Amino acid sequence: MSNIVLVSGPPSSGKTTLVRHCLREYESDRFTLVWLKGLLHRGDVLALREIIRSMDLQRHMSSAHAGIDEMTESIKAALGRSKGDDTADPKYANIPKHDKPMIIVMDDFEHMVKRQQKKQHLLYNLLDLAHYNTVSMTLVAITSFQEIHTSLEKRLKSRFTQLRITMPYVSFDDMIKSLHNLMTLPQTSEVTSSQDSFESKWNQSITSLCTDRDLIDTLQHCHCLNNTFPYFFKLFTECLYQLDHTRMYLTKEMVMETIKRARITWMERVMTDMSLFEFTQLACILNLSRKHRDFPITSTSFSEVYDIEYRHFTTSFYKTSDMVNKSTYHAALQTLLKYKLIKKEGTNFGEFMQFHLTISDIEACTRVVKSRGDCPSSLQSYISTWLE
Incomplete structure (x- = not known):
């Protein structure tokens, strides 16, 4: 009797922990566990070698670099798929029967699907095996991608008849x-x-x-x-x-x-990973806010930062009157909002948006300036004036 189980849910919601907990309910010597990781076993050959190793079939391979077809047919023969099958290749008759149920866990399943070859041969063969009455195997797929079916090849969707477990969002x-x-x-x-x-x-x-x-x-x-x-x-x-x-x-x-x-x-x-322009805007907001008595809770506006502090930076330190347009500047502020470096106040948008900083560590900003290799001397000079 074979089963196919799909465990899905948001990242870090406990999917892998749940599977490991369920496996601990059974005596480990009563089944063979194969744990495949999508980021590690990113191709058919690597995944099949791990299955061969777990089933202790290495010595029955023609060489240490056996091909995909040989490994696949050897696994089928060991699991009893070839028993009574007219299409079975006689040269695999010496493969010993694997007498334990198989549990194959495919963690980060979405990566296995994306990185499989175009026809997804490994998944096709595993799902094909799972539908034979003579094979005792369970496939457990773990994924953070809720709509994993959309990434499966057409011939796999008909075989992917699974029990689905959906982990909830952890509040x-x-x-x-x-x-x-x-x-x-x-x-x-x-x-x-x-x-x-x-x-x-x-x-x-x-x-x-x-x-x-x-x-x-x-x-x-x-x-x-x-x-x-x-x-x-x-x-x-x-x-x-x-x-x-x-x-x-x-x-x-x-x-x-x-x-x-x-x-x-x-x-x-x-701050290290964001674009140089976004980092410059954060520096402008920091410098504008620190001038106020109630820093860092100071509330400021889009127009105040753009028309006053950013203009001051471009003319005094960058030595130019050219400024990016307001739509580009607003897009940079949206990134700062996404990273929770600033917090929006009220319901106004665009040029009328009010916000305040959620950080007050100026020294962290100066450390990033020194570590980033793309900071121009004008920005370094601008930030260094804060500590004077």
Whole structure:
């Protein structure tokens, strides 16, 4: 009996974790597991070699560099596909029967589909095998691409009759609950359930962190930047390195400091990857905002940045009166909005748009200027005046 299972959902929603958890429910010596990764096994040959290795069929190959057809027919013969089949090639009669059920997991399935040869031979042969009653094999495809069917060749769609499991989007509240559950220590005895026990005090500290309003607001902002659970989990686990015999419990200050370091690293990476023009606009907004008393919460407008600060930069530092048009400038601001480096205020758009900075670390900007090799001397001079 064979099955085809498709597990889909947003990135970091727990698809691979779910499959691994299900596999742990069975004794590992009762089945043969082949785990293919779309980014690693990006072609038929690499994927077939991994299957051959998992089935311990290497010594039955004519050479270490056996072709696709030989490996495919050997797998079919070992799984019993050739039994009673008039089309079976006699030269594969010496292939031993594989007596365990096969589970083939295809992680990052979308990459396997995209990188397969035009006729997708590997997928076709695997799906073909899964429909034989004499073959005990399960195919599990894991993908972040919801409409994976659109990438399949026509002859594969008819064979891809699968059980579909769709993982839901993990909300911010769900992440906080999951973090609380993961970080809480079990209390299984009367001794550990005492209010003075380490476990009890630890759990109280975790509960306090997960209900602190200021910390929740900060984490919610981080969620806008990176909404994957591993990112959140890493923030908390990095705090554990700060614990010692004098600091035995996590505190709000520890978590906030870790978040601050993580955000600086994230911001510098974003500023390094954005285009030079977008980075210039961010520099103009930073410089304009820092002149105000309530920096960095200063509210500013599109026209104020474009007509005043950007014009000042082009004429005083770039030594030209030529400025990009407003539509190009507005497109750069949309990128800054997407990266959450600025936050829009009100409902106005275009030249009337109001916004304020979400970052205040000027030194991070200066570090990026030094690390970027494409920054002209005019921009370096402009930013260096901030620290004078």
